[in-house]
Amino acid sequence: MKKIFFIILIILFSPSIVLSQAKKEKNVTANSNDFFSKSYDYVNDFEKIMNADQITTLSNTLKAFEKKHLYKITVVTTASIAPYNAFPDYALELDKYLAADPKLDPTILIVVSKQLRQIQVQSIDLIRYKLSDSDTQSIITTYAVPEFKKGDYSKGLELAVEQIMNKLKTY
Template sequence: MKKILILVISLVFPYVLFAQTKTQNVFSKSYNYVNDFEKILTPKQIENLNNVLKKGETKSTHKIIIVTTSSLNPYSNISDYTLDLDKYLINDLKVNASILIIMSEKLRQMRIQGVNKLHSKISDKEIEEIAANFVVPELKKGNYYKGLEDGIAQILKKIE
């Protein structure tokens, strides 16, 4: 009986260890307003967006974080990546972002996610409309900065 118990523990224990460290290895150890891990923005563009987002947070008390990434690994979709990044920011880094904007030029994907506490100011449908009407058209032209700038301006109008 002890041999079976030892065998079961030795087979299950490694999976438990690795399952709990998924987000610790994937995400950065710190996040600012703009986190251009994909290197698609110039330093001046990052500085401008950081300033707009910082001023927006001061006015609205809601923090917006932008992340560009060339890979979602080990995630299979941008939704799961965004949800786990949000949990990681809150639980591990103690950063409470009201809106996360995740974008990948390489993967041609983007997601804007707002938290439930903002639904009285901006709905999921309004976020989708902002993405579709202001962000995505510019991204399709390769104007990543302009798309982010326009999208952020529209979001800030709604939540301020």
Template sequence: MKKLVFFLTIALFLTHCSSAQTKPADPSIFAKSYDYVNDFEKILTPSQIKELNDFLKSSEEKTKIKLLVVTTSSINPYTDLTDYSMDLDKYLLSKLKIDTSILIVISKQLRQIQVQGIDKIRAKMSDQEMKDIISTYSIPELKKGDYYKGLQQAAVQLIKKVG
């Protein structure tokens, strides 16, 4: 458990600028379309996906903050969730024209979560505050196995902080 918390702490401190890719993102490893909630790992029920999707959509209409959630069981060919998340964010913007403010990538199988925000929200929320929100609201629920509640509470708090 301590290893998980340690990894999450390290992963949350990394920013877009701190890691450079040596090769460009391979768009064939990412899906062709994305919604607010993308449960590729199948850890949420259809009703949970709909509720979270509806909440994120209405929140974006009110706050202009676009938050996307992606679950994945594999990050191959990547070995690091941070690199995977950064390339996914670049892919969303460049190929699909989806400009996310906050991207949450979670893997139940890998026991990892990565949350990253764009530079413009850092005026309202620091990386440490983002880490604290995940540690306080999401990780306790994830440890219990309640992925929906962990993602829902994290989304509510993140949007509340930057909205």
């Protein structure tokens, strides 16, 4: 009788032990997107390096370009890339995060950090025949960086975006 009672107890409590799980704490890791902003527009100046008029002008330019040519260009400024260690990793994960939402999915994502002195351009593979990596690098070094060195991030972004749009209009 004791054996049967013991076996019944083991059977009753075994599933609850096997099926119960400890509650895990939610950590922000390099693979987690919890730290990205929930809303994005054409120009997202999280680092506050442009004034309201500059943001509006660039946003209107990008919006009009998307309506006419169907290429969405998104600009993001950020002072920090934590928890990432490398700027390209941050930009790639941000691009993946934005691509998950069809309303936000950019054709080209430009990520800039004045504080970290970094710029990264992410683009979809389908436009590589119009805008190669070397084209992008040339545009950034020729148009954006000289203005960034003068402290005029808005003008640098405006010139770089204008050149990227010109490349995308061709063909």
